[in-house]
Amino acid sequence: MKSLEVFYDGGCPLCRKEIAYFRALKSRIPVIWLDLTDLNAELPDDLDRCNALARMHVRVDGQSYYRGAAAFAMLWSQFAYWRMLGLFLRIPPVTCCANWLYHIFLKLRPHLQRWVQTQEKP
Template sequence: MKVTVFYDGECPICLKALSRWRDKAYTCDIEWFDITGQDDVLVAKGINPQRAIEQLHILCDDGAILTSMNSYSFLLCHLPRWWWLGFLVSLPGVRHGLTWGYDAMTRRRLKREGRCCDSKC
């Protein structure tokens, strides 16, 4: 299985996390794709560019698009010794709470950076 992970190359938190996780031995092939200035590519793949800034997106080779905590769960489930955390993140109550916290943190960061286009910011 091959997947593409779309990350925000203008996000210092994202880049720090990427440096930790990029070279791990996943059980699937991963292409890491910086979305900075790539709105046309995102739209062509069916991904809203603003949503891609707000949430981690993964495009699977079967065309499925995973977002937010489902993306993180997927990545963790494909890392030996981390699969259990991926399973935990996928549990409905846990996923909902983590999504709420992640979204709130992201909105604050984007507002601080002047990149927030959402009325919730």
């Protein structure tokens, strides 16, 4: 793996916090962070903005896309303190369970976003 592109929802306060955390860490390879809510951002032709906003997406070496838990596994495996969890998450039965949990999280995400937004207001 030579590069990783992370497509994230910059309109989501949870996503912004997570991305800010990872951007501050040193990665093993170059990571390109692409905010899907930035309408001026150039997205790959084969990536649908609406679908990408619905769940985490990463692209490896400009070719292979990973979604959901597999995307987190690819991202986390590039950072020292997260590497082992990322590698563990790549094991198929673990990935399957993580996708199930991620699906539940996605249903709760709008409520969590509202809660985080109320916590951010002074």
